[in-house]
Amino acid sequence: MHAGGKNQFQNESGFTGLQPAFYKGRRKSFGTGFCHVSADNVALSAPPFRHHHPRGFRMHKDPEVVVTKQRTLHTYSELWHASKCVLDVGLAEPDGCSRQFLSSALLTAFCFEAYMNHLGAKYLPVWKALERLSPLEKMEMLCHEFDVKFPHGMGGRPLQTVDKLFRFRNAIAHGKTMDLNYKTKAMTVKNYQAEHEKMLLADWEVLITNSEFAQRAREDVQAVLTKLHEASGEDDLLFSYGASLHSSTLVIS
Structure with a gap:
C-alpha cells in the first residue's frame, strides 16, 4: 500500500x-x-x-564495507611513558612505594633496550645477528655506527647509571632466593634499637627505598637516547608513539 x-x-x-x-x-x-x-x-x-x-x-x-587498519608501534615510547606513570604514583605518596620505584626502574631499562632494537633494526642490516648481545653491547655498536661519544665513559654519568640500571634489572630478571647476613656490631642499650629494627636488604632493594635511583635512571637513559637519536637523524620525535591508519571502503555492486 x-x-x-x-x-x-x-x-x-x-x-x-x-x-x-x-x-x-x-x-x-x-x-x-x-x-x-x-x-x-x-x-x-x-x-x-x-x-x-x-x-x-x-x-x-x-552494502558491504571493507575496514583496514595499520599501526606503527614504538614499543620503547610506550615503556618510557609507563615508567613515568608509575614513578609519578610513587612520588605522590613516597612512603611505602618501593614497588612503584622498582617498576619504574625496570620499565626504564626495558625502554632502553627497546630503543636499541628500534635503532639497530632500522640502520644496521646485520642487526638480526646482533640481537643476542646485551643492551650495553648493543649501545656500543650503535655509538660506534653514529660516532657518539660520552666523555666520562662508564666511569661517570650517564653511562655509569645505565650500567647500574642493567645490573639492577638482571638481579630482578634472574632473581634467586638469598640468605642475607648481617655484620655484627657492638652497641649500647641506648642506641641499639634503631639498628635492631632495620630490615636486611639486598643491593637491589636498597635502590628502591626511595625515588632517587628511579629518577636518575630516567634522566640518564634519556640523555643517552637523545644523543643517539640526534646522531642517527631520526625523523620522528624521541618518544613519539608512532602512527596509526584506519580506512573504510564502501563496496557498491
Whole structure:
C-alpha cells in the first residue's frame, strides 16, 4: 500500500518506511533508513521488517564495507611513558612505594633496550645477528655506527647509571632466593634499637627505598637516547608513539 509518494510504503502494522532508493551526491535520511556514504554517492536501504512486505517489494542487502587498519608501534615510547606513570604514583605518596620505584626502574631499562632494537633494526642490516648481545653491547655498536661519544665513559654519568640500571634489572630478571647476613656490631642499650629494627636488604632493594635511583635512571637513559637519536637523524620525535591508519571502503555492486 503506497502512502504519500512512490518511495514510501505502509506495512500491515501501519509503519511507513522507504523503499530502497539510490541518491547521488547528497546525504539522505528518511524514516529509519540507513545511509552508507562514499565519495560520490549514498546508498539508502530500508531496515528489515518482521511483518509481511507489500506485494512486489524486494528487500536489498546492505552494502558491504571493507575496514583496514595499520599501526606503527614504538614499543620503547610506550615503556618510557609507563615508567613515568608509575614513578609519578610513587612520588605522590613516597612512603611505602618501593614497588612503584622498582617498576619504574625496570620499565626504564626495558625502554632502553627497546630503543636499541628500534635503532639497530632500522640502520644496521646485520642487526638480526646482533640481537643476542646485551643492551650495553648493543649501545656500543650503535655509538660506534653514529660516532657518539660520552666523555666520562662508564666511569661517570650517564653511562655509569645505565650500567647500574642493567645490573639492577638482571638481579630482578634472574632473581634467586638469598640468605642475607648481617655484620655484627657492638652497641649500647641506648642506641641499639634503631639498628635492631632495620630490615636486611639486598643491593637491589636498597635502590628502591626511595625515588632517587628511579629518577636518575630516567634522566640518564634519556640523555643517552637523545644523543643517539640526534646522531642517527631520526625523523620522528624521541618518544613519539608512532602512527596509526584506519580506512573504510564502501563496496557498491
